[in-house]
Amino acid sequence: MNNFDDYILGKTDTSNVLIKGENSKINLTEHADIKDFIKKRARDSHKGTYGRVGFLSGSKGMAGACVLNLNAALRSGSGLVKGFVTNSIYTIVDSMSLEALTYSFDEQNLSFSDLNRELIQFSDVIATGSGCANMRNYKNILEFIIKSASQTLVIDAEGINQLKLEMLKNHKQNIVLTPHYGEFANLLKKDVSYVRKDIIDKATEFSNKYNVYLILKGARTIVCCPEGYAYVNTTGNPGMATAGSGDVLTGIVASFIGQKIYIIDALRLSVYLHGLAGDIGNSNVGEYSLVAGDIIKYLPEAIQNTIR
Numbered sequence: 001m002n003n004f005d006d007y008i009l010g011k012t013d014t015s016n017v018l019i020k021g022e023n024s025k026i027n028l029t030e031h032a033d034i035k036d037f038i039k040k041r042a043r044d045s046h047k048g049t050y051g052r053v054g055f056l057s058g059s060k061g062m063a064g065a066c067v068l069n070l071n072a073a074l075r076s077g078s079g080l081v082k083g084f085v086t087n088s089i090y091t092i093v094d095s096m097s098l099e100a101l102t103y104s105f106d107e108q109n110l111s112f113s114d115l116n117r118e119l120i121q122f123s124d125v126i127a128t129g130s131g132c133a134n135m136r137n138y139k140n141i142l143e144f145i146i147k148s149a150s151q152t153l154v155i156d157a158e159g160i161n162q163l164k165l166e167m168l169k170n171h172k173q174n175i176v177l178t179p180h181y182g183e184f185a186n187l188l189k190k191d192v193s194y195v196r197k198d199i200i201d202k203a204t205e206f207s208n209k210y211n212v213y214l215i216l217k218g219a220r221t222i223v224c225c226p227e228g229y230a231y232v233n234t235t236g237n238p239g240m241a242t243a244g245s246g247d248v249l250t251g252i253v254a255s256f257i258g259q260k261i262y263i264i265d266a267l268r269l270s271v272y273l274h275g276l277a278g279d280i281g282n283s284n285v286g287e288y289s290l291v292a293g294d295i296i297k298y299l300p301e302a303i304q305n306t307i308r
């Protein structure tokens with residue numbers, strides 16, 4: 001295990017184990033790096049300016065994953081946010097995210113033309129997988145989206161579990177995968193201890209080989225791009241090790257991609273703000289009591305502190 005690994009795994013705070021500089025392909029993400037990524041809104045802008053974000057997420061017993069996706073995207077500045085959800089959770093999602101559009105589908109009898117019209121044609125960016133573990137036929141849905149959508153896809157949680165690496169061959173759109181270490185290990189068909197050694201090499205190799213953007217979530221989340229660059233985040237705290245924190249991140253990521261921020265900047269910004277909102281939450285409610293909804297609650301303060 002090298003010093004990079006210790007820093008990334010949160011075993012040390014000595015960030016200078018990472019070489020930061022123009023010639024290095026490994027960098028930290030700090031305030032100075034991302035502060036200019038969010039621009040002041042043009043006076044004559046309208047909701048269409050800020051992106052249409054579609055989520056296919058949640059399932060029976062996991063309605064909250066979709067609600068967290070939607071509300072995180074709305075609080076990150078998206079103009080239009082839509083949840084394409086199974087009818088078993090429709091009422092919950094519709095009532096817990098008033099500003100989002102919702103469309104319900106019948107899991108037993110899904111119409112792919114509805115999926116195409118209501119999600120794929122609607123969205124500038126699509127995020128899927130959060131809380132989809134109890135959805136029937138989710139693998140077919142995921143395959144259909146990867147084959148049919150040309151816009152950027154953000155694939156989380158069950159989407160990563162159901163992903164077969166062959167599905168990543170010759171994909172035409174940008175794909176962002178957001179695994180935690182357990183999910184990344186599954187993708188590689190290895191165990192977590194394998195992933196925790198030489199983390200950056202494994203993450204960048206994967207990103208390059210499959211031509212995907214990778215957000216490898218952990219104590220210090222790494223963002224990797226296919227060109228081989230890796231960015232280690234510097235915000236966040238162990239209070240964020242709580243159910244649904246990752247669903248919030250997926251909502252933020254999709255939102256900033258939908259706002260047409262250059263993709264790698266959008267990913268670094270999202271991860272930084274998610275951690276910062278968690279840090280502000282920690283200083284208000286403490287790391288024991290922090291819940292995922294608090295990350296959304298403190299996101300406005302995180303954004304305002306960042307762009308000031």
Ligand SMILES: NC(=O)C1=CN([C@@H]2O[C@H](COP(=O)(O)OP(=O)(O)OC[C@H]3O[C@@H](n4cnc5c(N)ncnc54)[C@H](O)[C@@H]3O)[C@@H](O)[C@H]2O)[C@@H](O)CC1
Pocket residue numbers: 061062063064065066129130131132133157158180181182183192217218219243244245246247
């Ligand atoms: N309110 C909701 O609707 C929620 C829905 N959720 C959904 O629930 C589904 C399943 O979540 P589960 O938690 O059962 O399964 P996961 O696949 O998320 O986790 C499996 C295991 O991996 C471990 N793990 C996570 N991060 C790790 C790291 N950095 N290093 C090592 N091990 C790590 C976890 O402790 C856990 O034991 C997902 O689809 C998820 O989106 C969760 O997000 C929780 C909240």
Ligand SMILES: Nc1ncnc2c1ncn2[C@@H]1O[C@H](COP(=O)(O)OP(=O)(O)O)[C@@H](O)[C@H]1O
Pocket residue numbers: 010157180217218219220221235236237238239240241242243244245246247248249
């Ligand atoms: N110890 C920690 N320090 C900082 N951030 C953490 C820590 N533990 C978890 N997180 C963050 O919380 C989120 C958890 O995501 P995930 O495991 O997908 O949770 P869930 O599936 O419950 O939504 C990730 O963004 C991760 O970086």
